[in-house]
Structure formats: structure tokens, C-alpha cells
Amino acid sequence: MRDEPERAVDEGGGSPDPALFDKLVRPFYQRIYRWALVMTRDPDDADDVTQETVIRAYRHIATFRKEGRVSTWLYRITRNVAMEMMGNPRKQRERSDERAIENAAGSLRTDGSEGGLDHQQLLRIVHAFFGELSDRQREVFDLVDLQGCEPIEAAEMLEIDAATARTHLFRARRLIRKRIMEHHPELAEVLGR
Amino acid sequence: MKCEEAGELIFEADLEELGMGGDSPLTGHLRECGECRQAAEVILGTESAFAAAFDSLAPGRSFEESVVTAISAVPGSSRRRLRALPVLLPLAAAAALFLLIFPLWNREVGVVRDPFVPALLAEAPALRTPSERSAMILDSGDPDYQIIWLF
DSSP states (O other), rough: OOOOOOOOOOOOOSSSOHHHHHTTTTGGGHHHHHHHHHHHOHHHHHHHHHHHHHHHHHHTTGOOOSSOOOOHHHHHHHHHHHHHOOHHHHHHHHHHHHHHHHHHHHHHHHHSGGGGHHHHHHHHHHHHHTTTTTTTHHHIIIIIITOOEEEHHHHHTTTSOHHHHHHHHHHHHHHHHHHHHHHHHHHHHHHHO | OOHHHHHHHHTOHHHHTTTOOOOOOHHHHHOOOOHHHHHHHHHHHHHHHHHHHHHHHOTTTTTHHHHHHHHTTTHHHHHHHHHHHHHHHHHHHHHHHHHHHHHHHHHOOSSOOTTTSSSHHSSSSOOOOOOOOEEEEESSSSTTOEEEEOO
């Protein structure tokens, strides 16, 4: 994974340890927020999930196993918190705004290339494209293609086997890349799409 | 490899392969075919822009403050323990003083009148300890048995 912090050493006792927490968890605030945003697709919900994740990590820092990855441990906590907060993930997905997909697609088409889009437009596009993926597909795609994790590492974080993770990844890539190519019809034609 | 076949692979390929890393049939085709290479570059560029947009995201400004407040309220937090220290210190000192004085007083009298001693024994102390030894009678919880501890 890009910028992977050190593997942690479990020096914790049985209670919260601020020094260990600062060493292990603080460097992950931004990444936890990003995971939460991919899971919830709402900045306010992502804020809440991030805060609860950090607090749980603080409470349970002594349970972190030294042979494990901090990122995996924190990702699982984030996922549990998001699932608890968001309820049924399928229901959540149904709440996605269909217009967001149209607007985002429009932005990409208008500019003709992603290079001319500003930050907010890009995020809208990502969110809109992500709205078409299942939860698993979205998480694997984000972890592997956007964050640079190895598929095996993503599988470990999601607690699924590597083959399943790859299947989700391929399906996600197909959907996302198909969407991208829709805005470049001349290239899509060459590829037989 | 035909462009249609390459198209099938491009839609599932790893980013490294799209960037023509490695030595697969697809990378071979991308090196030869400008249009397919352009399609791969569009995909790489768009996904890379998505990643950059996400990388710049961070929680709200009040996040750190909220976390510090929430963590302070966690039971067992060292900050919480530190706040309780001014109250606990005098109590701990008093307890230490009591433990220091109690055995001295005990040795002088020779017989223990301990809060653990059953009321009947405490009213009529009849236990003599060997010289230089003290004793403590402990309640076992069973009225038929008492524990005598010589120390």
C-alpha cells in the first residue's frame, strides 16, 4: 500500500494507552476518513464513522495483535462502525441519488477529459460511479486501484478470500472503465465497445 | 492480438499492465497499437485523478478536538486518571500512614482488636502471642472456623 506506515508493535497493556494510540492510530485519521467516505458516500456520516472508529481504537488498543497490520485492524473497526451506523448496506445503496450519476457523467462529457475537472467535480464523479458498484466491489476497487493495496491485502482487510476479492475487483473495473469509455466513444469503438 | 481482444483485457487489467509494465500479451499490443494505448492512458489518467481527489480528503476541522474530548471521557483514560490524582493522593498518604502505625501499635498491645475479628472474640480477647510476634484473627466466613495469623 502507498505510504504504508510501519507495522505496529503491541506494547499495550490492558487499558487505553495514549502514547501507543498516538503512535499507531493518529497517522491513520485521514485514511480512516477516506475509508468511511467510500463506505458511507456522505461526508457527514464519514465524519461520525471516523470519530467513533478512533474512539473504539483507543478503547481497544490493547487488543491489537502485534503480528497484524494496523491498517487491517483499523479498517475492520471502520467497517463495523459504518455498518452499525448505516444499517442495511443495500438499503443505503438504494438511497443513492440517481441524478448524481447523470450530473457527474455530464461533467466528464462536457470537459472531454478528466484533466479539466476541479476537485469537487472529480469527487462527484467518483461517488456517482461508485454508486453503481456493490459495497464489496467499491471497497476492493478503492483499496486496490485507488489506494494501491495488493489484492491479497485488500482481501485480508475485507475478511474474504483472495479469489473472491479479485472477482469483485474485475467486476468493479469493468463497470468503472466502461463508464469512463462512454465519454470517449472514438476509443470505445476501437476496443469493440 | 486484435484490438477487440485487447479491449477485453484492458477492462480488467491491473494498472501496472495498462502502464505497459511487465511483459504480457496486452502490454505487447499496447506498445504496438496507438489507439489501444490511448484508451489505456485515458483509463489510467482518470483513475489516477480519482485517487488524487480522494487523497486530499480529510475529516472536518473540529475532528481532532472532538476526538480529544471523547477520548478523555473513556474509562481508564490516563487523562482521566490524572484529573483524579489530587483527590487520590491524600487518601493514599493516609492509608500508607495507617499501615505504618498499625503494626507498631499492634506489637505493643500484643493482642489484635481487628475489624475482621468476630464481635465475641473482640469483646473477650484471650489470645497470647509468642514474644516478638503479632497475631491477627481473620474471619473465614464460617462461624466454626477462625484463622489466626501470627506474624
